[in-house]
Amino acid sequence: MNLTFSQEELEFRDQIRRVFENEFPDDIRVQRDSGVTISPDDQVRFQKWLFERGWSAVNWPKEYGGTGWTPVQKYLFMQELAEVNAPDIVPFGLSMVGPVIYTFGNDDQKQRFLPDILESNVWWCQGYSEPGSGSDLASLKTRADLDGDHYVVNGTKTWTTLAQHADWIFCLVRTNSDVARRQEGISFVLVDMNSPGVSVKPIITIEGEHEVNEVHFEDVRVPVTNLVGEEGKGWTYGKVLLQHERTNIAAVHHSKFRLRRLREQAERSVRGATPLVQNPSFMRKLAAVEVELKALEFTELRTLAAVSAGKAPGPESSILKFVGTEIQQAIDELYVDAAGYYALPFVPEQYAPDFARDERIGEGNETRASSRYFNFRKASIYGGSNEIQKNIVAKHVLGL
Amino acid sequence: MDFSLSEEQQMLEDSVAKYLSNDYDFDTRQRYSGSPKGYSDEVWKQFAELGWTAVPFSEADGGFGYGPVEIMLMMRLFGRGLVVEPYLANVVLAGGALRRSGSDAQKAEWLGGLIAGETQAALAHIEPQSRYELDNVASTAVADDQGYLLSGHKAVVLNGGNADLLIVSARTSGGQNDADGISLFLVPGDADGLTVRRYATVDGQQAAEIEFDNLRVAADACLGEPGQALPVIRSVFDEATLAVCAEAVGIMQVMTEKTVEYSKSRVQFGVPIGSFQALQHRMVDMLTACEQSYSLLLWATMLAADGQEGTAHAISSLKYQIGTAGKKVGQEAVQIHGGMGVTWELDIAHYFKRLTAIGQLFGNADFHLDRLAV
Numbered sequence: 161m162n163l164t165f166s167q168e169e170l171e172f173r174d175q176i177r178r179v180f181e182n183e184f185p186d187d188i189r190v191q192r193d194s195g196v197t198i199s200p201d202d203q204v205r206f207q208k209w210l211f212e213r214g215w216s217a218v219n220w221p222k223e224y225g226g227t228g229w230t231p232v233q234k235y236l237f238m239q240e241l242a243e244v245n246a247p248d249i250v251p252f253g254l255s256m257v258g259p260v261i262y263t264f265g266n267d268d269q270k271q272r273f274l275p276d277i278l279e280s281n282v283w284w285c286q287g288y289s290e291p292g293s294g295s296d297l298a299s300l301k302t303r304a305d306l307d308g309d310h311y312v313v314n315g316t317k318t319w320t321t322l323a324q325h326a327d328w329i330f331c332l333v334r335t336n337s338d339v340a341r342r343q344e345g346i347s348f349v350l351v352d353m354n355s356p357g358v359s360v361k362p363i364i365t366i367e368g369e370h371e372v373n374e375v376h377f378e379d380v381r382v383p384v385t386n387l388v389g390e391e392g393k394g395w396t397y398g399k400v401l402l403q404h405e406r407t408n409i410a411a412v413h414h415s416k417f418r419l420r421r422l423r424e425q426a427e428r429s430v431r432g433a434t435p436l437v438q439n440p441s442f443m444r445k446l447a448a449v450e451v452e453l454k455a456l457e458f459t460e461l462r463t464l465a466a467v468s469a470g471k472a473p474g475p476e477s478s479i480l481k482f483v484g485t486e487i488q489q490a491i492d493e494l495y496v497d498a499a500g501y502y503a504l505p506f507v508p509e510q511y512a513p514d515f516a517r518d519e520r521i522g523e524g525n526e527t528r529a530s531s532r533y534f535n536f537r538k539a540s541i542y543g544g545s546n547e548i549q550k551n552i553v554a555k556h557v558l559g560l
Numbered sequence: 561m562d563f564s565l566s567e568e569q570q571m572l573e574d575s576v577a578k579y580l581s582n583d584y585d586f587d588t589r590q591r592y593s594g595s596p597k598g599y600s601d602e603v604w605k606q607f608a609e610l611g612w613t614a615v616p617f618s619e620a621d622g623g624f625g626y627g628p629v630e631i632m633l634m635m636r637l638f639g640r641g642l643v644v645e646p647y648l649a650n651v652v653l654a655g656g657a658l659r660r661s662g663s664d665a666q667k668a669e670w671l672g673g674l675i676a677g678e679t680q681a682a683l684a685h686i687e688p689q690s691r692y693e694l695d696n697v698a699s700t701a702v703a704d705d706q707g708y709l710l711s712g713h714k715a716v717v718l719n720g721g722n723a724d725l726l727i728v729s730a731r732t733s734g735g736q737n738d739a740d741g742i743s744l745f746l747v748p749g750d751a752d753g754l755t756v757r758r759y760a761t762v763d764g765q766q767a768a769e770i771e772f773d774n775l776r777v778a779a780d781a782c783l784g785e786p787g788q789a790l791p792v793i794r795s796v797f798d799e800a801t802l803a804v805c806a807e808a809v810g811i812m813q814v815m816t817e818k819t820v821e822y823s824k825s826r827v828q829f830g831v832p833i834g835s836f837q838a839l840q841h842r843m844v845d846m847l848t849a850c851e852q853s854y855s856l857l858l859w860a861t862m863l864a865a866d867g868q869e870g871t872a873h874a875i876s877s878l879k880y881q882i883g884t885a886g887k888k889v890g891q892e893a894v895q896i897h898g899g900m901g902v903t904w905e906l907d908i909a910h911y912f913k914r915l916t917a918i919g920q921l922f923g924n925a926d927f928h929l930d931r932l933a934v
């Protein structure tokens with residue numbers, strides 16, 4: 161038992177920290193600190209900044225241009241990333257389709273797609289869910305029928321995050337309906353969003369932002385060379401992809417950062433009000449979430465230690481997602497509480513990059529708290545809802 | 561003990577229910593909410609014609625002389641209909657202050673227009689630093705031989721941007737947290753020296769930041785006894801708290817019904833999701849939260865109607881319950897709707913947002929529990 165990281169690990173961390181402190185684009189940090197929504201251009205600039213330092217593909221092996229880091233190194237890196245309040249890395253290319261392509265794709269596909277993913281030249285989105293197929297993904301109906309050397313794709317994908325910016329979409333499609341198990345006959349295909357017959361319709365989410373979309377496919381011709389792996393094996397590949405989401409799925413670093421910020425805020429007088437540290441009811445709730453988060457941090461570290469030692473992660477790894485999202489949502493609630501009456505104003509325009517900060521209603525970003533709280537109800541719904549996660553634990557961990 | 565409604569109460573409830581079901585569907589509500597004032601003038605006039613704006617005012621003042629029970633019946637239905645028309649701001653808050661403290665001349669000047677639906681009003685009491693403490697007032701009113709000069713900043717004033725009449729609190733004496741020394745003033749919404757910054761709120765309604773610097777009002781603009789407004793403000797806020805709790809109960813009930821309905825129709829894994837016990841128990845918990853909240857609502861309303869001691873305690877109990885159980889019901893309704901629950905298109909999201917806003921109004925759950933704990 162040893163609570164400290166090794167000397168090498170600490171040196172690694174310090175090295176990363178120095179780069180973040182000295183080189184991280186200041187304007188992006190300022191925007192993040194002031195609650196501004198990062199534009200797609202700045203998002204790409206940030207990811208290219210990571211790429212230039214060899215850090216864009218945290219999870220990838222070295223041979224494909226990834227960091228090749230150990231689990232502990234990844235953990236330390238994510239921590240430093242959160243400490244500068246960096247944006248999230250858009251997961252669809254770097255965390256999702258990239259690993260599927262280098263694991264199951266052919267050489268041609270690796271050469272065609274991986275460099276642009278690494279460098280964030282191409283924006284990807286994820287086409288899994290359909291109007292009738294959410295939790296029960298295997299019931300998906302989007303069809304891909306073979307016609308010579310093309311598939312003809314017809315159907316509707318929905319909830320497609322940031323598809324409005326995407327150049328490519330990776331989809332699970334049905335290539336065979338005459339199967340014994342519904343999980344069979346599903347294939348993993350890559351579709352150019354510029355193909356004739358692809359259309360994108362916005363879905364506005366609860367807080368009023370355009371974050372998700374419906375994507376329609378009408379007789380979209382997709383070359384068979386865009387099929388990844390074997391036809392009908394897409395379900396297996398899709399599941400592998402989910403395993404790559406493991407790192408940071410619990411968002412422990414983000415949550416630590418946000419709780420620390422909240423504590424700092426509580427120690428100050430906001431708008432001339434009595435500092436919240438003098439409000440024991442609020443501080444007890446804050447402290448309780450801190451305890452939960454500390455537990456989760458060590459649950460994640462136990463998972464990392466197991467993986468580092470070459471062992472399969474234990475049951476603790478399967479709780480990371482739902483505990484992590486519950487904690488994120490609990491933190492959102494604390495921010496709403498802290499804002500008091502200023503949780504009410506709905507003034508998204510004052511978070512535009514050029515809006516003068518001292519003209520804002522409310523102090524700092526407090527009128528952002530509700531929007532974030534509303535929006536983040538999604539976290540317990542997407543990526544396999546918390547109910548589905550618990551079903552999986554009940555079945556596979558508890559054997560029920 | 562009798563929970564039944566009088567004939568008049570039943571008629572009032574039926575008239576609200578009928579209006580909302582015939583003329584106020586969700587799409588209509590969204591249109592009103594998105595319009596410049598955040599509500600429909602035409603609908604507001606109809607509320608007045610139907611007599612709803614007259615409900616709590618005495619017959620001498622041109623009202624019906626009804627009380628908390630009638631307000632509760634209406635607000636619960638306004639919750640169900642997700643009504644954006646500013647009933648709370650006009651009738652309960654501003655009207656409540658005028659009704660309690662207005663001189664005959666002041667009532668004659670303002671109440672008729674308010675009851676007729678021609679005058680919009682708002683109560684501007686909360687300040688940026690006050691959080692939920694009603695005695696925390698930094699705005700000042702300096703008396704001189706022509707009346708008063710008002711200076712200060714009022715925060716998140718409900719309906720403040722639409723108000724023809726603002727009822728503004730300010731200190732004529734005392735320190736920032738003194739119970740004594742708070743006065744109320746009647747200020748026309750277009751008075752010189754007022755800066756009104758109107759904005760939408762997360763629940764599809766509107767509020768405003770209102771600032772004033774040496775704003776001139778006449779001596780007869782003071783509402784009630786100078787320096788003695790705090791008890792009136794407390795009583796108005798208690799009544800407003802009761803009103804939003806009734807609204808919240810209506811919302812919680814609708815959200816529960818809609819969630820149960822959705823769970824019967826949404827099929828995944830070849831069966832309605834409502835057949836999963838993991839969800840069934842949670843919907844039973846939602847129902848339980850509604851029933852428990854409704855019970856407290858009736859208790860607090862009946863105490864208030866009788867003017868009994870302990871009303872404030874009951875209202876805090878209720879607001880705590882709404883703050884916690886309401887949050888739970890709102891979150892579960894969204895969760896069980898899956899992705900649909902977080903879309904702007906579906907009413908569930910907007911019920912959830914209004915419930916959240918109510919949670920923050922007039923003291924959150926912690927604030928009211930603290931009040932009960934000591």
Ligand SMILES: Cc1cc2nc3c(=O)[nH]c(=O)nc-3n(C[C@H](O)[C@H](O)[C@H](O)COP(=O)(O)OP(=O)(O)OC[C@H]3O[C@@H](n4cnc5c(N)ncnc54)[C@H](O)[C@@H]3O)c2cc1C
Pocket residue numbers: 285286287288289291293294295296318319320321365372538541542543544545546547548551826828829833836838839895896897898899900902
């Ligand atoms: C903001 C957002 C972004 C998203 N981005 C993407 C994206 O980029 N690409 C993509 O493909 N998808 C995306 N999704 C879709 C997401 O994966 C689905 O919303 C999710 O799988 C749930 O499906 P559903 O919404 O159809 O809900 P449903 O499956 O209809 O579920 C409704 C409710 O029933 C519960 N439930 C279902 N089955 C069971 C069961 N067996 N036992 C107990 N409870 C159950 C669920 O947990 C949920 O509470 C996104 C969703 C959101 C909200």
